[in-house]
Amino acid sequence: MALDMYAEEIVSHYEHPHNAGVMADASASFHNYNASCGDDVTMYLKIEKRKVVEAKFKGVGCAISMASASMLTDFVKGKSLKEIEGMNVRTIIGIIGIDPGPARLKCATLALRTLKEAVFVYEHKEADKDTKSL
């Protein structure tokens, strides 16, 4: 069962991640990590008209956490902030296409949790802007 976890696509995304690197002019970003295992990721988003136009990530970690970040950045391009807010554990499992099991769930969900935090912070900043312009 465990070897299924290392499907070709997961290993391929781990070795050749998509959208890897820092985004200097990101509209939203967030850094997060799994303290017990050392997975560490920062997610970057460029947002226009409440839609993600670009997504990148930078991080170190296991194959599951890094492949998940790579696939997630592909997936969210073109998605609305509302769609991202609606994403959950089931969504990310659907995206990565494997069942990580309980021991690796936090690896699989790290990128999504971090992405949602980035959007949350962004929304609050935006709300703050609105208040200031009143």
Added chain:
Amino acid sequence: MEKEPKAGIDVERIRQDFPILGTTMNGKPLVYLDNAATSQKPKRVIDAISEYYTSYNANIHRGIYAIAVEATDAYVDSKAKLAKLINAKGMQEIVYTRNTTEAINLVALSWGNANIKRGDHILITQMEHHSNLVPWMLLARRKNAVLDYVRLDESNTKLDMQSLKEQLEKDPKIMAVTHVSNVLGTINDVKRMTKEAHAHGAVVLVDGAQSAPHMPIDVQDIGCDFFALSAHKMLGPTGIGALYGRYDMLDRMDPLFSGGDMIKSVTFDDVTWNDLPWKFEAGTPDIAGGIGFGAAIDYLNGIGMERIRAHEKKITKYALERLEEVKHLKTYGPGKDEMDSRGGVIAFAIDKVHPHDVSQIFDSEGIAIRAGHHCAMPLVTQLLGESAVSRMSFYLYNRMQEADKAVQAIELVKKTFGVG
């Protein structure tokens, strides 16, 4: 040089005493190589705990009825057994705690709060487990004291004895050092270190979590003031550990917890502490744990600590030799030619593969190893420069073939990730 025992141990006979070693994990026979985290339990220990609950469960001390006396005797006996195992002068010097961590915290809180003042130096080393690091960091913060570290040498395998000398020039009030590193496997010369620290007036605590289970221990020969250990790493149950403290040290210390059992007399205005070691054990203790620990010590004595150490040396040397042949793999700690200063712990890293993925693939082969920073984050991240490492660790019931299985699993990891 260590003494070599006359005869080796019969691993196959020993394995029959451990019910879990006959089980499977993910459909494969369990290969348990995570002994530095916790050991497995022989049936004798499991039975001793079960027997206490089944036939003589009663609270200890002051019970006048037969089963209370029986329970008290069994609990107190276990302390006498531990005292003998580590050559303490008597069971008065053995305080039971929940684990090594609590034993070290007891010293940092009780002794530390009473003896550390602003500007004092506290000395530890760069290879400490968090349990022998964070309590001292917090003590230093509480008291505005200074926490210093003995550095590792350039090879990152051993403590730098020159650095020890330099740090001791600051006349630290206490030095706390691990006997065996849970990451590097390094066996520190704690006898020599204690002697040097005592010459500078420092009190010495030795963290024996990774040594007491695996080699003969003589606290009087080491000369340390405190020695901490956990039962669950030495065939005993979880939930019980011990602090050895030299009698005069413990006698001068105030209790950390207070309540029942730890007093001799109480008036509405005053209290007199109970005799050692009971002064430090407030409330009903882990009676079943103590009894189980006693059974574990009996078992270890039956095999012999020298023979256990010799077996682990043999299997660790063999594993290091096998691992040397593996490309794209790095091991940490003293090498195969320095086995006198190396315990049965091997931390390793495979190029480009995260330790969690290594551990996962080992799991699919029925092999239990550990991945992470092993509660020694500064050592792993700042000195070894890894976010995490994998670790296999051996004990008396591990077969030589299990080291081979680990090497096969490493090859499977490399194949899965296309390494090499």
